[in-house]
Amino acid sequence: MKYDLVVIGAGPAGMSAAIKAASHGATVAIVDENPAAGGKLLGQLYKEPKTGWWIGREVAKSLEEKVKRLGIDYFPENEVWAIFPQWKVLLNHGEELHTDYILLATGAAEKxxxxxxxxxxxxxxxxxxxxxxxxxxxxxxxxxxxxxxxxxxxxxxxxxxxxxxxxxxxxxxxxxxxxxxxxxxxxxxxxxxxxxxxxxxxxxxxxxxxxxxxxxxxxxxxxxxxxxxxxxxxxxxxxxxxxxxxxxxxxxxxxxxxxxxxxxxxxxxxxxxxxxxxxxSGGLYPLSELASAAGCEFAYINELGGHIPLHSQEMETTQTGIFVAGNITGIEGAKIAMAQGELAGTVVSDRLGLLKSGTAIIKKAQARVEKARENALIKFQPDIEKGRELAVQFWDERT
Amino acid sequence: MRIKKHPILGKLEEKEINITFNGREFAALEGESIAAALLANHIRILSYTEKRQEPRGIYCGIGHCYECRVTVDGERSVRACITTVKDGMRIESQGESPK
CATH class of the missing domain: 3.50.50.60 (FAD/NAD(P)-binding domain)
Structure with a gap:
C-alpha cells in the first residue's frame, strides 16, 4: 500500500501529526503495537490548576475519533519489523507500507x-x-x-x-x-x-x-x-x-x-x-531503535533523557523524509508531544505541496511548540531547556 | 483489586466476559488486557523461567520486557500486557512451577 505519510506510534505526537496531515488532504497510515490508541496518554490523570482534571484516556479517545473520521488507516497490534529506503515499512503481520515520509513517534520507555x-x-x-x-x-x-x-x-x-x-x-x-x-x-x-x-x-x-x-x-x-x-x-x-x-x-x-x-x-x-x-520509577528514556535502524544520526543528551535522533527545527532527521515528534526527541509532557506532532504533520503537508503559504503555517506550528513548553506544568527532566539548546546546537554544527 | 467506583473516572461499565486461566474460569471485562484481567482475579504469576523456575509477572506494561508471556488459545509467548481479552479465551501460564 502507498501512503503520503506513515506514522509509527499512536500516542499524542503520532495521532496529532496524522490528524494534521490528513486534514490537509494527505493519505496517512498509523501503526502501533498496542491494542488501544493513546500511548502514554492512557494512564494519565492529574488535576490542572486552571482547566481541571486532565484525563489522558479521554484525550486519547477524542484523538482516535478524529483519526477515524479523517479516514486514516490505523494498524493497531502491529509492530514495525523493518524500514527500508526510501521508504518501505514492513509490519509483523505482513503488510508493506510504501511512503516518501515517515514520522517516528515511538515515545519513551522506563529505565x-x-x-x-x-x-x-x-x-x-x-x-x-x-x-x-x-x-x-x-x-x-x-x-x-x-x-x-x-x-x-x-x-x-x-x-x-x-x-x-x-x-x-x-x-x-x-x-x-x-x-x-x-x-x-x-x-x-x-x-x-x-x-x-x-x-x-x-x-x-x-x-x-x-x-x-x-x-x-x-x-x-x-x-x-x-x-x-x-x-x-x-x-x-x-x-x-x-x-x-x-x-x-x-x-x-x-x-x-x-x-x-x-x-x-x-x-x-x-x-x-x-x-x-x-x-x-527510574525515569524515562527516548525509544529510538527504529531511528537507529533507519540510519539516523544520534546525539547523547542527558538533559533530554538519553540518545535522541538529531533533528531540524522542522522535525526532520538526518535521513531525508524521516521525521520525529514526541518523547523520541526528549522526555517532555503530552501537550508538547501533541504540538510537536502537529508541527511535523504540517511540515510533511507542505513538502507534499498541500499548503498554500507553508512557511507561515510552519512558523505558527513552531511557535505553538514553544508556547506548549512555556505552559508546561510537569518538568520530567530538570534541565530540559539546556537539553533543547544542545539539540539545536548539535544539528546546526552538523549542517 | 477492581476499582469499581472512582472519584474522578466514575463507575466501571464495561461488559463482563469469561476467560480461562490454566483451566479455571474467570470473569474479565471487555477491552482490558489479559494481564489486567488476571490481576483483577488476584493472579500475578504469568510464567516461570526455564532454567530456575522462578515466577514472573507484569513488569513494564508496554510489551517490551516480555516477562508476561502466556499461551493464548494454543499460541505461545503472547504478551499479556498488550493483548486484549476475548470471550472464551483460553490462557495458560508458560514454564513449569518448581516441584
Missing part, C-alpha cells in the same frame, strides 16, 4: 532500577502500575511501596491513593554509584526544589515547597528527618532506601534502611515491612 528482588511478581514499573490503575481500573496492589522519587512517581502515588490503594511510602533506591542522582538524599532535595515552580498539581507543588525551605536546602539532607513527611497522607522518605524486595511467589515484604548523611545505608536500622506491590 529499570534492578533492586534485588525486582523480578518477583508484584514488582512492576511505575508506568505499568499507572496504566493498570487508571486505564484498566485494577489496583496494582493493596499495600504499595514506591522506589524512586520523581515527578512521575509522585503523581502516580497520588493516583493510586485516589483510587483506594494504600501507598505505604515513597523511598529512595538503594545507594549505588550509578544511581547517585536518584539515590542520594541531597541531590534528591535539590531536584524536588527544581520541580516546585512547575508542579502539575497541588501534590507536587506541596512536595516542592517543603524542600524549598531555605533551612532544609542549606543544611540539606543531613538534618532531613528519617520519618519523612506526609503529602496527602502518603509518606515521602528522603532518607530511607528500599534495599531488597522479598517474597516466595510474589512480593511480600521490603527491607528498608536509613540513609546516612554521606548517602550510605545504616545496616543496623534495617526494617522489614509487608507489601503486596512495589513500583519502580
Amino acid at each position: 529499570a532500577i534492578p533492586v534485588p528482588g525486582w523480578t518477583i511478581p508484584g514488582v512492576m514499573s511505575i508506568g505499568a502500575a499507572q496504566v493498570l490503575n487508571n486505564f484498566h481500573r485494577v489496583n496494582p496492589g493493596k499495600r504499595i511501596a514506591i522506589i524512586g522519587i520523581d515527578a512521575l512517581s509522585l503523581t502516580v502515588a497520588n493516583e493510586l491513593k485516589l483510587s483506594g490503594a494504600q501507598v505505604i511510602g515513597i523511598y529512595l533506591p538503594p545507594p549505588d554509584d550509578f544511581l547517585d542522582r536518584i539515590s542520594n538524599p541531597q541531590q534528591m532535595i535539590a531536584y524536588l526544589s527544581s520541580l516546585a515552580d512547575a508542579a502539575p498539581n497541588h501534590f507536587l507543588k506541596f512536595a516542592g515547597k517543603v524542600t524549598q525551605n531555605e533551612f532544609i536546602q542549606k543544611v540539606s539532607a543531613a538534618f532531613y528527618p528519617y520519618r519523612g513527611m506526609k503529602i496527602w497522607g502518603i509518606p515521602l522518605f528522603l532518607r530511607k532506601s528500599i534495599l531488597e524486595i522479598e517474597g516466595d511467589k510474589q512480593a511480600e515484604q521490603i527491607k528498608i534502611a536509613k540513609i546516612s548523611r554521606d548517602g550510605l545505608p545504616e545496616m543496623e536500622s534495617v526494617k522489614t515491612i509487608q507489601v503486596d506491590c512495589v513500583c519502580i
Whole structure:
C-alpha cells in the first residue's frame, strides 16, 4: 500500500501529526503495537490548576475519533519489523507500507532500577502500575511501596491513593554509584526544589515547597528527618532506601534502611515491612531503535533523557523524509508531544505541496511548540531547556 | 483489586466476559488486557523461567520486557500486557512451577 505519510506510534505526537496531515488532504497510515490508541496518554490523570482534571484516556479517545473520521488507516497490534529506503515499512503481520515520509513517534520507555528482588511478581514499573490503575481500573496492589522519587512517581502515588490503594511510602533506591542522582538524599532535595515552580498539581507543588525551605536546602539532607513527611497522607522518605524486595511467589515484604548523611545505608536500622506491590520509577528514556535502524544520526543528551535522533527545527532527521515528534526527541509532557506532532504533520503537508503559504503555517506550528513548553506544568527532566539548546546546537554544527 | 467506583473516572461499565486461566474460569471485562484481567482475579504469576523456575509477572506494561508471556488459545509467548481479552479465551501460564 502507498501512503503520503506513515506514522509509527499512536500516542499524542503520532495521532496529532496524522490528524494534521490528513486534514490537509494527505493519505496517512498509523501503526502501533498496542491494542488501544493513546500511548502514554492512557494512564494519565492529574488535576490542572486552571482547566481541571486532565484525563489522558479521554484525550486519547477524542484523538482516535478524529483519526477515524479523517479516514486514516490505523494498524493497531502491529509492530514495525523493518524500514527500508526510501521508504518501505514492513509490519509483523505482513503488510508493506510504501511512503516518501515517515514520522517516528515511538515515545519513551522506563529505565529499570534492578533492586534485588525486582523480578518477583508484584514488582512492576511505575508506568505499568499507572496504566493498570487508571486505564484498566485494577489496583496494582493493596499495600504499595514506591522506589524512586520523581515527578512521575509522585503523581502516580497520588493516583493510586485516589483510587483506594494504600501507598505505604515513597523511598529512595538503594545507594549505588550509578544511581547517585536518584539515590542520594541531597541531590534528591535539590531536584524536588527544581520541580516546585512547575508542579502539575497541588501534590507536587506541596512536595516542592517543603524542600524549598531555605533551612532544609542549606543544611540539606543531613538534618532531613528519617520519618519523612506526609503529602496527602502518603509518606515521602528522603532518607530511607528500599534495599531488597522479598517474597516466595510474589512480593511480600521490603527491607528498608536509613540513609546516612554521606548517602550510605545504616545496616543496623534495617526494617522489614509487608507489601503486596512495589513500583519502580527510574525515569524515562527516548525509544529510538527504529531511528537507529533507519540510519539516523544520534546525539547523547542527558538533559533530554538519553540518545535522541538529531533533528531540524522542522522535525526532520538526518535521513531525508524521516521525521520525529514526541518523547523520541526528549522526555517532555503530552501537550508538547501533541504540538510537536502537529508541527511535523504540517511540515510533511507542505513538502507534499498541500499548503498554500507553508512557511507561515510552519512558523505558527513552531511557535505553538514553544508556547506548549512555556505552559508546561510537569518538568520530567530538570534541565530540559539546556537539553533543547544542545539539540539545536548539535544539528546546526552538523549542517 | 477492581476499582469499581472512582472519584474522578466514575463507575466501571464495561461488559463482563469469561476467560480461562490454566483451566479455571474467570470473569474479565471487555477491552482490558489479559494481564489486567488476571490481576483483577488476584493472579500475578504469568510464567516461570526455564532454567530456575522462578515466577514472573507484569513488569513494564508496554510489551517490551516480555516477562508476561502466556499461551493464548494454543499460541505461545503472547504478551499479556498488550493483548486484549476475548470471550472464551483460553490462557495458560508458560514454564513449569518448581516441584
